[in-house]
Amino acid sequence: MMSALFTKAMKKEYTLLIPNMVHPHFNLAKEVFVNHGYTVAILENRGPNVIREGLRYVHNDICYPAQLVIGQLIDAVKNGGYDRDKVALVISQTGGGCRASNYYFLLQKALKKCNMAHIPVISLNLKGMEKSPGFTITPFMLLQTYSAFVYGDTLMALANQTRPYEVHQGQADALVEKWTAYLGSRFAKNRGYIGWAMKRNLAAICAEFAAIEVKRTAKIKVGIVGEIYMKYAPLGNNDLQAFLEEQGCEVCVPSVMGFFYYGLDNAATDRTYYGGRWGISLVTRFTLRQLYKVERMAREAMLKSGSFTVPMPYTEMKGLNRDLIDYGVKMGEGWLLTAEMLDLIHMGYPNIVCTQPFGCLPNHICAKGMIRAVTERESEANIVAIDYDPSAPRVNQENRIKLMLAIANERLEGQNTDS
């Protein structure tokens, strides 16, 4: 082991630094950790020094998300005002066949290079890799985090569908902040995670969003898919969502939970393709069935309010992909990415920005490799693939996105004159 272990003794005194990937999910999940006795800071530091540190301490050909996340952690340690002897860094480890499983080790290497190997690194994964004695995810915590993410997905979807149309600007975002704070305070009291409390909260959230005064006009509807970090993190995708909304679009970003279902689901596929133990496959199938119940609860709340486009259940979305990319593609975002494109088109978001770090290996297959097939199947699809990279200039990215938007706009106007 290269860097220090996060021990049980550290749990009380140390602050865990977690780079933010998606709002409001991470801010909600933070409270779950707090509830279980951890001190957590969700990192929001930006600015040129983040990527500078990343380039300095990480191999420059590694994926952009690794450079950003590691750069953000190191920048936070160096300049964030934390006590360097009292912080631990948290980084995700997917455990799949792509480079992302190595971020944990790259962060350790980076720390060693900047003489901070005494700072413990915690791997956040669901596969029991690289354990830390002071950091254990109990099933209870998992369940609570799951609920936090379901709330997060719901808030994100509602806000995205409301923001572009609101009469009084800022109401949707204010509502997100309000609920994030409220739910956080409930989580801190170990409440609001399950059952009827959750059902009531979800209903209230939907009702409040539905009550925001809006003026629905025909807008270009754009979906964002891609490598998970690039898709969600404004730090990674140069504030893509904000840019699109400035251009007068309504943006839909698929749910975060889809990715988790996909991860669990793949274990079952592996059993069919490569043999292996029944046990894992059975357990995951059972778990998924339980999780779908919560997903249904959130969907029903949205449906009931009557004002929103409700995302398809995961299992239906998965079905869309039949005969296209095989469910065996499980590295990175794998078949899920292709399915999400189809899902977005079905939901009325035929204009899609597909984001990936430059040189992303899985996306050669499941993103760029499938665009043609998706376009042939769904003629209204209008997809642009954008690569992100420490020095990929924004002006080029925006120009390509504008081309996609120009076509979208033409189609939108065509529809308006037809109707």
Place this chain on the structure above:
Amino acid sequence: MITIGLDIGSTTMKVVALDGNGRIVHHAYQRHYSQINETAASMLKPLGDVVGGEPVAITLSGSAGMGLSQKLNLPFIQEVYATRIAVTTFLPSTDVVIELGGEDAKILFFGSNMEVRMNGTCAGGTGSFIDQMASLLNVDSSAIDSLAKKATQRYSIASRCGVFAKSDVQPLLNQGAAKSDIALSILHSVANQTVAGLAQGRPIKGQVVYLGGPLTFLPSLRRVFDEVLETEGTCPDHSLYFVAIGAALYPSQRSITLGDVVARLMRPGGAKTFTSIAPLFASRQEYEHFAARHRREALIECDPASYVGEAFLGVDAGSTTVKAVVIGGEGELLYSQYGDNNGNAVEFVSNLITTFETTYRDITLAKACSTGYGELLIKSAFDFEYSIVETMAHYLSANAFLEGVDFIIDIGGQDIKCFKIADGVIDDIFLNEACSSGCGSFLQTFSNALGYTPEEAARLALTAQNPVDLGSRCTVFMNSSVKQAQKDGATVADIFAGLAISVVKNALYKVIRSTDPALLGSKIVVQGGTFLNDAVLRAFEMELNADVVRPAQAGLMGAYGCALHARSEHRRAPRQRTTLTAEELKSFTHRSRTLHCKGCTNACLLTITTFDHDRRLVSGNKCDRIVDPASFINDPQTLNLYAFKQQYLASFKANKGKRGRIGLPFQLSFYEQLPFWHTLFSTLGFEVVTSPPSSWDLYLSGQSTIPSDTVCYPAKLMHGHIEALVREGIDTIFYPCSSYNIDEKKGDNHFNCPVVAYYPEVLKHNVPALKDGSVRFISDYLSLASKGFLPKRLLKILSPYYDITLAEMRFAASEGYEALEAYQQAIRRQGEVVIANARMRGWPIIVLSGRPYHIDGEVNHGIDSLLLQYGAAVLSEDAVAHHTVKTKQQVLNQWTYHARMYDAARWVVLQEDAHLVQLISFGCGLDAVTSDEIRDILHHRGKIYTQIKIDEIANLGAVKIRIRSLLAALKEEG
């Protein structure tokens, strides 16, 4: 109302005015040199005659128009979209538009299924690429056209980006290939790039229209496109102006007067929004101090007019410049010359020798030595006594300058070379990858583009107040970053300073991969023409936070090292001078011709240059069979495991079978698993047809169906292999997907990389013959890892098409596993043979560590035989990996192929005479993980780490330097 379209591209600006009936009443075209506002104002003013004081509608377009439209509050239309509007209006019967611009390439498909495509961020093959190539040939861009018309043959030039192509073009120039042939080859690479990058499986046919600058100005380029597309396209009137026309056609409600627009254009810019870094000098004083310190570092010069006796000539024929020095017996500098080689280094040296010898008759040039790209050219042309690899030349000079130097960095026109010195021996070598050449020619290209000489640019950079933070990436990216910075209000000085800093960062963080510059060394010498730029020097010292030594003759150090070598060799082992004298040069002749070698099926295109009828230089050869038969090894498999593996795999031939034919595309996973699958299917009674060996032509045949232009070359080749099988008439192709590889129990997991695992998915959905079902493509998921499960799985996959029993399948699979095992055992046994032979000959052993598919000659470009030529035995990683036991690595060791590479590295460090060279496919993201880890393993035990990045580039120039430097360093180590 008059409507005006203003198209502001990356290098030029176009304006078109249409009257109410859509007729063009005015059009103009101008380069803008990034002075966007000024140029726009000056181009709009003449329109006053057309419109008078009437209000007009103006729409902006083009990559640089976006920012301006915001500033002026005028409508903007995306340029590809504008082209579409213009084409639909004026040329409605068009099927496909190909438009090349300064930095963009676009294809538009019309008809019921409209599609528009633009090149991604990593793609050359555009106007500025042609400009870059033209300046390399030292001709005007338009001359490329007339040159190409005279061409008689074609070379293969990498088309991905300018930097790649440059490394193909430069050696051709140095070898004396005809400029006309190179010009044609450049145009072909542009066409190939466009087709490969943008067609993405959609056939380009019907009425094709060519638009944009390069296709307008270069009729030859249009002809090349016609040839590649097998069609006849047209270039309409106003082909430069379609974007501007489309913009003018774009409906806009807003009207404005010209005067207003011009006034807005001339309004001073807003606040600076680009990211800037600290200026190079805080004060004038600081600069004076810096300049004074460096002025002291210079070679001792001596007036040749007063010198009598022996002198030594050193010539460094670099990629863009030729440097020559003459030194006296004490190492004093008598004479030097530094000039552009303009593609003709021979003439330069010839003039130099003649001038020197006729002017200074009291000096005899005792010996001469050459180095650099043109090392062999100059040596054979003038019959020099010696030549050395350039890294060695730089070390010799640096050490003469600063005894005990422990780090040297040389940034030349096209290369960055850095070496660490320990105990008087080159300990580690870093050379830039073909993809990150942020070097001298890079700075020069930018200063020219902005209308300054490199010297002016350097001076300006020193005065910059807010240098732009441009990061450290390749030229293609940098172009756009510069554009963005300008848009954001950076001054030219800020940009030049930013570029100088980016060159330094590129060298430190991309080439040397240093994290703590303080660890480089304590005695650092910087050399190479680029360091004569004070801004670069200063940026380097700032980044290092240390003082370094820059000889005033920084650009001459390679040549100086050569001269020193000539002097010491002359003293060590005196021999007759052979270098041509001024007298002999009077009758000097040289003539080149090209022909295809008949030595083997490779049929290398050889350039043979003959000097004075008796000295011959052959280049373009991949082996020495013809060139140097004496050292050619006839049975390479005894010393080269790559050759052995190739032979072994080639022995799997098709046998007639009752179940019909089944095709296997021979790349990626099949490179290792061929014995398994071939045996399995043959046992089942299939006639197994393997696609032919990879070749450039095979690649071209499949390139139009590649959807992602940044995927690795082996994957791209797969499209060609499928195409070859289809053309062969195979109706069933078997190529399974597989998340998991063989489990050798040596790592944390046994994954394939995503590309190896799932590439069949890409083929299935992008290759027309597989999509439309005319060829059956079996690409289901399976893994060889579980011997028990595989037959069942395979049966399930094949049973819809064939009637096979489980017993048959089990038997066939066990035969397959046996064949695979036999192959792996054979590799290991042959590994022992190679090691024994190498030790008998006293040769160093190089583990050429890559993936199984790197033994494909089209992928490795013959690097294995090159090593053999240089007297090194070649092993593959899988020949030695089994010697080491499972160990925890400092990274997640989860890929089967990579685990072998770590294990091979751990074997190498235990052998005195073994070394490792890692092959990395361009675009292989996983190697960002493996290369650092392998470097660590080797360094930990004091071994030199060498990596070679390979792609579709066929030129081995940079590879040769790397290998020769490694071998020279090993020799020094003794």
